[in-house]
Amino acid sequence: MAGxxxxxxxIQEIREALGAVSSLEGEKVVLAYGKAAENxxxxxxxxxVYKLNSSHPDHIVKAVxxxxxxxxxxxxxxxxxxxxxxxxxxxxxxxxxxxxxxxxELGIEGDHVVYKRGFLSERAIARxxxxxxAVVLINQKVFAPVEAxxxxxxxxxxxxxxxxxxxxxxxxxxxxxxxEDAEIIVxxxxxxxxxxxxxxxFKLAELLGAQVGASRPIAADYxxxxxxxxxxxxxxxxxxxxxxxIGISGAPQHMAGxxxxxxxxxxxxxxxxxxFKQADYGVVADLYQFLPVLIKKxxxxxxx
Amino acid sequence: xxDIVVLVKPALNPDMVRAKPDGAVDLDAIPLKLDDIxxxxxxxxxxxxxxxxxxxxxLLILTWGPVARRQKDLRMVAQEALARGADEAHIVADDEIxxxxxxxxxxxxxxxxxxxxxxxxxxxxxxxxIDQTTGQVAGRVAAKxxxxxxxxxxxxxxxxxxVIAERDLEEHIEVVxxxxxxxxxxxxxxxxxxxxxxxxxxxxxxxPQNYYKISDLGDVKKPVKEILEQRILTVARKQIIxxxxxxxxxxxxxxxxxxxEGVLKI
Numbered sequence: 001m002a003g004x005x006x007x008x009x010x011i012q013e014i015r016e017a018l019g020a021v022s023s024l025e026g027e028k029v030v031l032a033y034g035k036a037a038e039n040x041x042x043x044x045x046x047x048x049v050y051k052l053n054s055s056h057p058d059h060i061v062k063a064v065x066x067x068x069x070x071x072x073x074x075x076x077x078x079x080x081x082x083x084x085x086x087x088x089x090x091x092x093x094x095x096x097x098x099x100x101x102x103x104x105e106l107g108i109e110g111d112h113v114v115y116k117r118g119f120l121s122e123r124a125i126a127r128x129x130x131x132x133x134a135v136v137l138i139n140q141k142v143f144a145p146v147e148a149x150x151x152x153x154x155x156x157x158x159x160x161x162x163x164x165x166x167x168x169x170x171x172x173x174x175x176x177x178x179x180e181d182a183e184i185i186v187x188x189x190x191x192x193x194x195x196x197x198x199x200x201x202f203k204l205a206e207l208l209g210a211q212v213g214a215s216r217p218i219a220a221d222y223x224x225x226x227x228x229x230x231x232x233x234x235x236x237x238x239x240x241x242x243x244x245x246i247g248i249s250g251a252p253q254h255m256a257g258x259x260x261x262x263x264x265x266x267x268x269x270x271x272x273x274x275x276f277k278q279a280d281y282g283v284v285a286d287l288y289q290f291l292p293v294l295i296k297k298x299x300x301x302x303x304x
Numbered sequence: 305x306x307d308i309v310v311l312v313k314p315a316l317n318p319d320m321v322r323a324k325p326d327g328a329v330d331l332d333a334i335p336l337k338l339d340d341i342x343x344x345x346x347x348x349x350x351x352x353x354x355x356x357x358x359x360x361x362x363l364l365i366l367t368w369g370p371v372a373r374r375q376k377d378l379r380m381v382a383q384e385a386l387a388r389g390a391d392e393a394h395i396v397a398d399d400e401i402x403x404x405x406x407x408x409x410x411x412x413x414x415x416x417x418x419x420x421x422x423x424x425x426x427x428x429x430x431x432x433x434i435d436q437t438t439g440q441v442a443g444r445v446a447a448k449x450x451x452x453x454x455x456x457x458x459x460x461x462x463x464x465x466x467v468i469a470e471r472d473l474e475e476h477i478e479v480v481x482x483x484x485x486x487x488x489x490x491x492x493x494x495x496x497x498x499x500x501x502x503x504x505x506x507x508x509x510x511x512p513q514n515y516y517k518i519s520d521l522g523d524v525k526k527p528v529k530e531i532l533e534q535r536i537l538t539v540a541r542k543q544i545i546x547x548x549x550x551x552x553x554x555x556x557x558x559x560x561x562x563x564x565e566g567v568l569k570i
Contacts, residue, residue: 081474082473083473086443086455087443089406090444092443096411099406101437101438101440114532118437119437120318120434122537123318123537124321125534125535129529129532164454167479169478169479170479183569184567209569216492234431234492263565265558265562278541281542283546283554283558293551301559
């Protein structure tokens with residue numbers, strides 16, 4: 001057994017996964033599904049590509065099964081996306097093979113893989129070792145992509161039958177804001193009592209040249225902001241120079257998403273809120289009183 | 305009439321992370337708790353029980369040991385699951401499968417379902433745990449049982465032997481349907497679980513908790529994952545509370561501090 005099967009739904013993902021296994025010997029084969037199957041860049045990846053015109057997890061499982069039988073790869077690898085998690089956990093279950101997720105470092109040691117991953121809601125890091133064949137799902141934008149271009153054979157792969165029937169696809173309200181690239185982020189939480197009050201945060205963000213993100217209740221439950229503003233372990237993971245958390249208590253699921261910020265400021269009226277222990281600077285004050293003052297001071301400074 | 309099986313994880317509490325003097329994670333010192341999204345899964349099970357009938361069985365597989373030290377936490381998690389609507393709890397606690405890995409956990413789940421004589425219509429699982437966040441046990445259990453697998457459900461309905469769900473994906477929502485029995489992983493958005501009432505807590509004490517060893521279950525995979533190192537990530541924060549007589553003074557001090565850090569663009 002040798003080589004790798006790369007499973008991905010975007011060209012960037014496939015290139016990063018190829019980069020992650022560049023030291024691995026043996027043939028590399030790509031299964032490009034969903035959006036990636038339509039991408040013309042597939043023929044320039046320099047490795048054999050199979051394309052699947054579906055992103056249904058049941059179909060991905062079937063296609064991976066076919067290619068696993070045919071090529072006997074020691075690693076099946078892709079990004080930690082929801083459909084990859086769904087399909088490849090099922091595939092791993094069919095064979096009782098191990099699967100590493102949220103991987104940030106990867107090494108090959110004979111017939112084992114050694115990797116690092118965050119755990120305990122990103123408060124700790126583990127180095128673990130599993131035997132191959134194994135599924136490895138890597139974090140996005142961690143591994144250097146293979147950029148080289150070479151022509152490659154692209155073949156279509158057909159699978160049928162599914163246990164779960166797709167009835168309808170509904171759009172999500174998304175802002176299109178790229179929080180991952182923002183230098184300053186103002187984060188809003190349940191301390192805001194109604195949607196209109198978020199204007200205070202937007203005003204502050206405008207002055208600072210910041211983007212606005214949110215904790216789970218604001219984005220996912222109340223839907224005051226689009227879902228792509230949601231920061232946390234199930235939302236986005238961000239790494240700005242400055243993160244200003246306003247009315248956010250500091251639940252581990254949220255803090256896991258901001259731990260890579262350079263400086264964290266917390267504004268909260270509850271002086272026992274856990275966020276103050278995870279912040280560089282804390283202001284214990286009612287946001288409704290403090291934000292107008294902070295905004296006024298920043299405006300004065302800007303005029304100078 | 306089938307059962308609703310809910311996987312309940314006694315998870316390490318990330319809010320109580322403890323380190324050894326050398327920075328290694330002190331696993332044995334971190335208490336276990338009922339995993340966050342498991343509360344949502346149990347709450348959803350109570351709702352679906354009204355349509356499906358049958359009983360709700362909570363399945364707990366201990367993955368953090370040693371068993372002798374975890375008895376109290378384990379019983380407390382089982383008790384909470386029972387207070388949150390489960391009718392019975394089946395608990396696997398055996399040092400042979402500790403520290404567990406998802407291969408082991410999934411095979412223990414399947415073996416326990418058989419041993420306990422459960423007849424699942426639905427198996428509900430949190431999309432991921434708070435301690436390991438691997439999110440793979442649900443898919444593995446579905447594969448091993450040959451059931452359909454619906455992942456990341458944030459809405460769930462059951463009727464006429466079918467389950468209809470909304471899958472919450474990165475860029476869109478998918479409405480999907482599958483025949484029962486099925487495995488469904490749920491997200492935290494599926495409901496807002498109410499804490500158990502006093503009556504529920506009192507009743508929970510009388511509900512059955514069944515404990516199993518691997519030798520009772522037969523074919524359970526042994527862990528293959530080797531843990532080489534577990535270190536606390538210390539992002540040391542300054543934790544400076546800015547104080548002042550007036551909010552104006554505090555705001556000025558904050559702006560000054562941030563300018564000194566070089567993180568303000570004004």
